Amino acid sequence: MKNKNTLTLALFSVTIGASAFFFGTSVSKASNIDGMKLYLQHCKTCHGVDGNPTDLGEGLGARKFADAEWQAKTSDERIIEQINEGTPEMMMPFKEKLTPEEVKALVPVVRGFKK
Ligand code: HEC
Structure with missing residues (x-):
């Protein structure tokens, strides 16, 4: 009986520990957004992988993000x-x-294309 209680307690601690671990990772993920991933997902169709507009983007009037004067x-x-x-x-x-x-995480990505 005593052993069973110990086992229950041990399992309980493991559960708490695991929740704390998952909670911890989800919190750090939220404050560590991958701006480049978002850029490639939402922006590159027009602004290009390197900030130079694609044909589509250029046709619509997008500029080069490399342009130091614009930056x-x-x-x-x-x-x-x-x-x-x-x-x-x-x-x-x-x-x-x-x-x-x-949106904020995309700012350094746009800045990063500056030549
Ligand atoms: C459908 C094509 C398209 C997509 C997708 C797109 N853009 Fe644009 N973007 C444009 C065009 C066209 C302009 C020029 C608009 C203007 O001069 O008002 C522009 C302008 C900009 C500008 C310059 C604004 C300025 O003041 O000169 C920034 C910065 C920008 N886009 C960022 C982004 C980001 C970041 C994303 C992704 C979240 C994105 N764009 C997605 C077409 C697009």
């Missing part, structure tokens, strides 16, 4: 606003598709 005059807020709101008939808004954290 310098464009604020992070402007990039966030563009992703959230889009431009009618040119780029769709993403505020319904992406969380504010995901």
